[in-house]
Amino acid sequence: MPKLRLTTQREAIFNNEVISRFELFNSLFLTLPFYKIKDTGTLLPLFFKSCEEGIKQHKKPAQIIEEFFAKYTSYDQPNDIIDLLFRFIQYIERQVVLFDAVEDASFNKLNTTDEQATLSSVLKNSADNKPALAKVEKLIEELSLRLVLTAHPTQFYPGSVLAIITDLTKAIKENDITIINSLLQQLGKTPFFNKKSPTPVDEALNLAWFLENVFYFAAANIQEELDRDLDEYNLESKKILELGFWPGGDRDGNPNVHVETTLAVSKMLREILFRCYYRDFRVLKRRITFRGVEENISILQDVLYKNAFDQNLEVEDISELLKTNLNEIKETLLKEHEGLFVDLVNDLIRKVDLYGNYFASLDIRQDSRILRNAHEYCRQNKPISSLYPVNYDELSEKEKLAIISFKEATIVYPTKADDLTNDTINVIKEIKDIQKRNGEKACHRFIISNCQQASDILQLMELFLWNGWSKDTLTIDFVPLFETVNDLKEAGKIMDILYNNPFYKAHLKNRGNKQDIMLGYSDSTKDGGYLMANWSIFNGKTELTAVSKKHNIQLAFFDGRGGPPARGGGKTHRFYASMGKEIANKNMQLTVQGQTISSQYGSIESAEFNIEQLINAGISSGIKELHNVLLDDDNKAILDAMADDSYQAFLELREHELFVPYLEKLSPLKLLSKINISSRPVKRNGDGKLKLEDLRAISFVTSWSQLKQNIPGYYGMGTSLKNQEKAGNWDKVVKVYSESDYLKTIVDNCMMSMSKSDFSITAYMAEDKEFGAFWQQLYNEFELTKEMLLKLSGQETLMANYPVDKKSIATREKIILPLVLIQHFALEKLQHNHEEKERQSLEKLAVRTVFGIVNAGRNLA
Structure with missing residues (x-):
């Protein structure tokens, strides 16, 4: 199917399946009677409209919000204003979840695999060509993929919310309005954040939700497909996928990780894995009720149950014991029972091969x-x-x-x-x-x-x-x-x-x-x-x-x-x-x-x-x-020059005397440590003065994304391209771009960063006495980069080659626009003197906005 036609179809699906359904369910969502948020759903659309209009007029966030309260509410006390803004945040956080669920419900319709790149297709095309098939066989022998889950502090959904998203996605797929209504109400009453910072073991347990509920099944399903493809061409099975795990083992800059933490997490991973095995085994045991397997079933019942639930058990590596008994059951089924239910045994054997006694390294x-x-x-x-x-x-x-x-x-x-x-x-x-x-x-x-x-x-x-x-x-x-x-x-x-x-x-x-x-x-x-x-x-x-x-x-x-x-x-x-x-x-x-x-x-x-x-x-x-x-001499010279120019532009920005003060004052950087989602400190020097070299990259990037400026994702690109144009090398740059998929990917991802930026939100800063010139410098590079990337790629707008992704980003950015304004409002207010109680409320208000903004962006931090 031609790519253009496929893209148009995906756009139509996105409009019908995602946008329309979200608007429908969102209208239902806004009328639900949640605790302490009466009438909030009525006021939120008006607040959103006020935010949009205020930004167009380059008004300050505080002015936009104060004018909204004066026009549409009777609230005039700081406590009442902050309370309603908190309720807006609660709604918007849940609107993001709703959009996630609606979009996920249409996942299979929106995403299609390039069949030409699959192993099945490659094997089929090589079947009649022995040298080609031998090359594929060698590639499979060497190929591996290792996904390592890490506990960096931007996983904002707790396990309870992840479970609701899973159930809500299923209900939306099935158009079950009754269940959707109940789940939206549950969502409204379920906390989105922790009251205290998690320990490293808590982080590991939260992340293990994905191991238990997603990867345990997904990795096995993929391995099954690989086994089937290889078997069809009489090739030996190969374990390609491995899982890794950092929570509990990663102690770099995290003083809260100790050897006891590492031991507790290794024990926890093993117990969760054996509970997964035992869950599968119970299905297998319920089906395989034949003669000749009683002893094997009894052994598996005993060892799996003990390893899953007995806290006092002296554990050891029993993966070979499990495979031996499962293979004996398989052999009996094939010899004496026509292979009935052998697929259940194969599935468990495959999982033991994949996860052993450890689940993830x-x-x-x-x-x-x-x-x-x-x-x-x-x-x-x-x-x-x-x-x-x-x-x-x-x-x-x-x-x-x-x-x-x-x-x-x-x-x-x-x-x-x-x-x-x-x-x-x-x-x-x-x-x-x-x-x-x-x-x-x-x-x-x-x-x-x-x-x-x-x-x-x-x-x-x-x-x-x-x-x-x-x-x-x-x-x-x-x-x-x-x-x-x-x-x-x-x-x-x-x-x-x-x-x-x-x-x-x-x-x-x-x-x-x-x-x-x-x-x-x-x-x-x-x-x-x-x-x-x-x-x-x-x-x-x-x-x-x-x-x-x-x-x-x-x-x-x-x-x-x-x-x-x-x-x-x-x-x-x-x-x-x-x-x-x-x-x-x-x-x-x-x-x-x-x-x-x-x-x-x-x-x-x-x-x-x-x-x-x-x-x-x-x-x-x-x-x-x-x-x-890119390794050809002329092409490499161009990229070397571009990288050097980009580096110099970024270095000059980093060394600007206002660089750190700008982030400290206008972004929630200093407040990120108050977000109770991570055991890891925001910066490496503890309570010392904020220095850029001590600031964690994740905090650095998150702060710029909260500002809707995403400086680390594009700054210097425009300057580097413009310098090549001035040097008379533009045709060479275009040629390199057209021939290099690697450079195209760099440009595409740069466009993604820029699509999640919106300088109109902070346009009022252009007149600021302290930061006006600095803001203008950032904005000028953004506009220059946008101009040069569009000229290089031949696109009319950023991400024009990915219209569905572009529309998804635009919708998400629209949903969380009020959150960005509330954050700027709170940070602006914090520049003035307040009583301690009000200061704490404003800090909490700013911090709470971070959750929804990052969740909506999906890859902002």
Whole structure:
């Protein structure tokens, strides 16, 4: 079917199935009798109209809101005004949920897979061509996808709301008005936020909702389809999908994560998995009531029940026991009972193969500076103290590498270490027991954040050898994380040193000559801006691939992607599909975090679709293995120049004296710590003065998105393109764009960021004495970038090539427009003196708006 016709059909479906139904259900929603919000539904449309008209006239938010209250209500006391605004927020938050559910109910009608990129299609097209089929077989053997769920603080829907969304989506699909009405009422009475900050274990439990209710089924369904496709062509089955998990293991910058946290989460993941297994087993047991399987059923009944519910059980890895008994049942069914219900057995076997005893691998992550401190502490104690000079930390990297000896030892600790060092030592010891209980894959990766030199990896390996591990049993993969622009430039040299180190080389051989390398999109964007971050990662991947290939190492890039394009998000699968043969791309690994989890993996249908999109991207990229035109000398020179220009523009902005004050005063940045959704601090230096370098990338990007300016997602792009035009290189830039899917994806995602920006909301700032010129600078770059991107892409409007996505974004932005105004109103009021009680109310008002704005954006933070 032609792409234009398909797009038109999707637009029609979106208008009829999503927009029309939302308006219908929203009218019902606004009349529901919720507690303490009488007449709010009547006033909200009037408030929205006042907001729209006020923005057109460039009025300040406080003026817009005060004029609304004077015209449409009798409220004149601050408490009454704030109370009604809170009620508006409650409604709008739930309108966002309603729109989510309506849109999700039409998911299958709106989203279609490119059949040409599926494994089934590739196999079919290669069936009569032995060399082609052999190439596909080799690709399948090497292909893998690892999705890692992370607990970054932008997953605002609690489990109770996620369950309502699931049920509401189902009811909307079935047009069950009675159930819809009941669920909307339930939604109105269900809290959307926590009264206190969650612990890391709470975060893990909330995130495990997706493992239990979505991924457990979606991953197995996809594996079943893969097995069926491969079996049709007599190819061996291959486990492609793996799940990873960060809550409870990621302690980088989170002082609330301790070794006890890690142990509790590993136990929790195992228990939830076995409850899933037991749930499936009960269905299987109810059907398989035949002779010859009684003993196997009895064994499974006993072990599954105990592992799911017995808190005092001494646990161990029993995955082989489960598979042995299930396979014996399968064999009996095939031999003696015509294979009746064998599909139920196959399904459970497949799930045990996928999830083992652990469900998702628990990654451990810590900053290199903390790990260096732990290494220093251990060196002070016997017997290690005799191996290192006192001035070891002052030595050059070359001198350090010559001294590191990888001696196995049992250190005696006569003095107590600081808390972070103590945690590092204890978690290293406990990983071994986690592997014993849940299997090796339950916890086998240690990620080193802010990795700046080869010794950061090698010293961590020594910490393992000094704390209960031996060289022969070191079942750990050490994963460097390169985050800043400068770190990415040095990454290739660091890995070359590691690959040449005899001890590390032997360790990699024991691990199958496989190396995972993590790249951070969020911090690189905060450090260098949107284009420089993406270009630095592209070049870093190219160099790291070449270095690994030289040493015959199978490389897997672990991409630390956030939700928005400014943090590596957007249409992620298109990035993977656009890689050339110069970048290792057969082992895809990426973080899934924040609102992206619920928006892209919130239902079994959407999870299956998005997982398939990533697998298909790996297949199509692997089959084509085309040369990436961005590496041609002329094209690379153009992108180098564009990235440098973009970087300089972003750097000048970052160093502007008003950059941090602007964010502090006009965005809810300083209030983000009051949002009770995360155990992780907003910034790394605790209660110290706010510095940009200490600010977490997620807080940085979220603050700009709340302002509806999304600076990290586009700033510098317009300047870089304009400079190329002035230099007479415009035709060359257009040619590069037309030939490079990678550059197209960068541009498309940049347009997505800009589509979620609206400078008209803050247009009143142009006349501000303090920030007027600074606001104008931001606005000018936005307009320049918009002009240049439209000229480059040949589109008439931003995201014109994605009309359904464009309309979805516009609708969501319209829904939450009053929230943005309320937030600005509260922040503006907070600039003046108030009694403590009123100040707290205004702060709470500003904080509450953040939830709905991020939820509506789906990938804003």
